[in-house]
Amino acid sequence: MTRIFVPKDAAALAVGADKVAARIAAEARSRWLAVEIVRTGSRGMFFLEPLIEVEMADGRVGYGPVSASDVASLFDAGLLTGGAHALRIGKPEEHPFLSGQTRLTFARCGIIDPLSLGDYAAHDGWNGFARAIAIGPQAIIAEVTKSGLRGRGGAGFPTGIKWKTVADTAADRKYVACNADEGDSGTFADRMIMEGDPFALIEGMTICGIGVGATKGLVYCRSEYPHAGKTFSEALRIAREARYLGPNIQGSGFTFELELRMGAGAYICGEETSMLESLEGKRGVVRAKPPLPAHKGLFARPTVINNVLSLVAVPTVLDRGADFYANFGFGRSRGTMPIQIAGNVRYGGLYETAFGLTLGEIVDDIGGGTQSGRPVRAVQCGGPLGAYFPRSLFHTPYDYEAFTACDGLLGHGGIVVFDDTVDMALMARFAMEFCAIESCGKCTPCRIGATRGVEVIDRVLAGVKPAENMVLLEDLCNTMKFGSLCALGGFVPYPVMSAVRHFREDFVPRALAAAE
Amino acid sequence: MDGKRMPEASAWNAERASEIIAEHAGLEGPMLPILRALQQEFGCVSDAAVRLVAEALNLTRAEVHGVVTFYHDFRREPCGSHLLQLCRAEACQSMGSEDLAAAVLAKLGVGWHGTTRDGQLTVEPVYCLGLCATSPSALLDGEPLGRLNLDKITEALEEARAA
Numbered sequence: 106m107t108r109i110f111v112p113k114d115a116a117a118l119a120v121g122a123d124k125v126a127a128r129i130a131a132e133a134r135s136r137w138l139a140v141e142i143v144r145t146g147s148r149g150m151f152f153l154e155p156l157i158e159v160e161m162a163d164g165r166v167g168y169g170p171v172s173a174s175d176v177a178s179l180f181d182a183g184l185l186t187g188g189a190h191a192l193r194i195g196k197p198e199e200h201p202f203l204s205g206q207t208r209l210t211f212a213r214c215g216i217i218d219p220l221s222l223g224d225y226a227a228h229d230g231w232n233g234f235a236r237a238i239a240i241g242p243q244a245i246i247a248e249v250t251k252s253g254l255r256g257r258g259g260a261g262f263p264t265g266i267k268w269k270t271v272a273d274t275a276a277d278r279k280y281v282a283c284n285a286d287e288g289d290s291g292t293f294a295d296r297m298i299m300e301g302d303p304f305a306l307i308e309g310m311t312i313c314g315i316g317v318g319a320t321k322g323l324v325y326c327r328s329e330y331p332h333a334g335k336t337f338s339e340a341l342r343i344a345r346e347a348r349y350l351g352p353n354i355q356g357s358g359f360t361f362e363l364e365l366r367m368g369a370g371a372y373i374c375g376e377e378t379s380m381l382e383s384l385e386g387k388r389g390v391v392r393a394k395p396p397l398p399a400h401k402g403l404f405a406r407p408t409v410i411n412n413v414l415s416l417v418a419v420p421t422v423l424d425r426g427a428d429f430y431a432n433f434g435f436g437r438s439r440g441t442m443p444i445q446i447a448g449n450v451r452y453g454g455l456y457e458t459a460f461g462l463t464l465g466e467i468v469d470d471i472g473g474g475t476q477s478g479r480p481v482r483a484v485q486c487g488g489p490l491g492a493y494f495p496r497s498l499f500h501t502p503y504d505y506e507a508f509t510a511c512d513g514l515l516g517h518g519g520i521v522v523f524d525d526t527v528d529m530a531l532m533a534r535f536a537m538e539f540c541a542i543e544s545c546g547k548c549t550p551c552r553i554g555a556t557r558g559v560e561v562i563d564r565v566l567a568g569v570k571p572a573e574n575m576v577l578l579e580d581l582c583n584t585m586k587f588g589s590l591c592a593l594g595g596f597v598p599y600p601v602m603s604a605v606r607h608f609r610e611d612f613v614p615r616a617l618a619a620a621e
Numbered sequence: 622m623d624g625k626r627m628p629e630a631s632a633w634n635a636e637r638a639s640e641i642i643a644e645h646a647g648l649e650g651p652m653l654p655i656l657r658a659l660q661q662e663f664g665c666v667s668d669a670a671v672r673l674v675a676e677a678l679n680l681t682r683a684e685v686h687g688v689v690t691f692y693h694d695f696r697r698e699p700c701g702s703h704l705l706q707l708c709r710a711e712a713c714q715s716m717g718s719e720d721l722a723a724a725v726l727a728k729l730g731v732g733w734h735g736t737t738r739d740g741q742l743t744v745e746p747v748y749c750l751g752l753c754a755t756s757p758s759a760l761l762d763g764e765p766l767g768r769l770n771l772d773k774i775t776e777a778l779e780e781a782r783a784a
Contacts, residue, residue: 115750115751115752115765116751116752116754116755116765116767118764118765119752119755119758119765119766119767119768120755120767120768151754151755152754154755287751288748288749289749290710290711290712290713290748290749290753291710291711291712291753292749292751292753293751293752293753293754295751296751321649328657328694329747329749329750329751329760330750330751331760331763332765333751364648366650366653366654367653367654367657368653368692368694369653369656369657369692369693369694369695370692370693370694370747371691371692371693372748383653384650384653385650385652386650386651386652386653386678386688387652387688388687388688388691389691389692390691404649404650445753445754446754447712447753447754447756448711448712448715448716448753448754448756449715449716449756450754453753453754453755454754476716485711489710489711489748519712519753521711521712521715521753522715523715524715527715532711532714535711535714539710539748542748543748545691
């Protein structure tokens, strides 16, 4: 029986993976061929999706992008023996997009059946957990600290220090809260993990719980990810039945229970304190800090809040050791970063690599420039609150410090590419508009500033005192940046001001622009 | 929004609603799971539902109302039989989603959040579906669609209506 792997990642489904799988099954039946179709996550090469893979004696052979109408011709070409076809890409891991990557966090994604405990264990699953229970809580935290792992959600806070703070805070109970409210445009790494390797998140959270002395974890997943929610909740059920969750996990003496909570469509709930409010069942209004969530978080108990990617990096850190992980990277940015290349890009997808590539290498060499074939004009890094970079900054190394130095942020690792048809004044306006839609309303600079920001840009574009209004826009951005309670209002000046600084020629009255 | 098709939504039934509330009441912070489950069952969170939830969780109606109105997903009235959520975030914009959305809305004769006159389809904006390397993207009744253009959306809508 030949095994054929077809992704069920939402992005693969979006371009017809289910129809392809159904056609493969039908075609095989009609030809009296025995095939087993295994649904996997995605390899992250979305330009090749749906990417199907056939298992051969010496590894897999990939074909993509496959549409249902290609399936018959694939069988004619000898699909089951890796036959030649225009869509054949050879061994997926030798494809240039994959061969240059260092896949630690995404080592299994796209390869295994996400809900098979057997597959997970056969691909180094639970090794990190095994070492964690062998070395105990204090050594777990020491190992994570030594690895140099920093929060992959955006802020880049050292994970080990956060864990130690929670471990050192006395309380009747503690929580691990996983932020899977991946709302930044251009990011999909959390989604890919929850759909393609959910046990890794369960393992990472369990290790965290053991490390800090928490017995309960919650995953807050955004409602825009219904497939991630379905796969992860199924994974929870399977893990619970196999005693990888619950009391006395695998006879270790440690207890850890995990729950999935779906959000309800509020970008702000990706902000950690707003997420806590939402988990508690309230409006997702941001809390003032202090107290830090590590001291007083969910239900006023010490709470570790980490992003999916931070937690999924943990099993690797424990399994392979802190030095192994820290060996990758650049400066104070250690380990690997799953970079997500998106938007108007030729080779869009997930590229996990050590920190330190330049932005230009990522966009031009790996991403292959725009999909439209037009010149790249701008890239937005780090989601709707991240700065727009012009080509003149493409030499910037991709790491936390270098990006901060040029008023940018890595955020959650998303890069959105725009060609030369983009109107940067409209992108700046959108940033303000988005902030106005998603503001929780607690602080004035964000609640009112975002709406005023849209109005000021509209006046510039309408030709109403454009020079004066540009000064006003900058002043407003300063107020929002320094006066907002959280990163929503505080960071929205990044896209706006970077657009102004690097693409000022777009901020001209539209009547004039049309006349030119 | 899970985009569950609205024909599956049941008419309001206080007894069933109380059961749903009771099923989730034991959770820590049960409010969102309860509201989501109620909307899943009845297609919206009505005033009657707000009253029941407030009673069950020992909160004021104002507090529950505050939560319901904070989150974009919760609706006070059911949407059309089908729900199309078009992504308007930056990655989709870079691939022309704004022009596409304008064309779709014009073709259907509705605005954002509007429902076609036959009650068949509601169109809503959504800000990122995590399908950013296969833009422009959308969810139709909760199922993802990528690399969209007007023809593909039209075809998908016709398929959904026929189903």
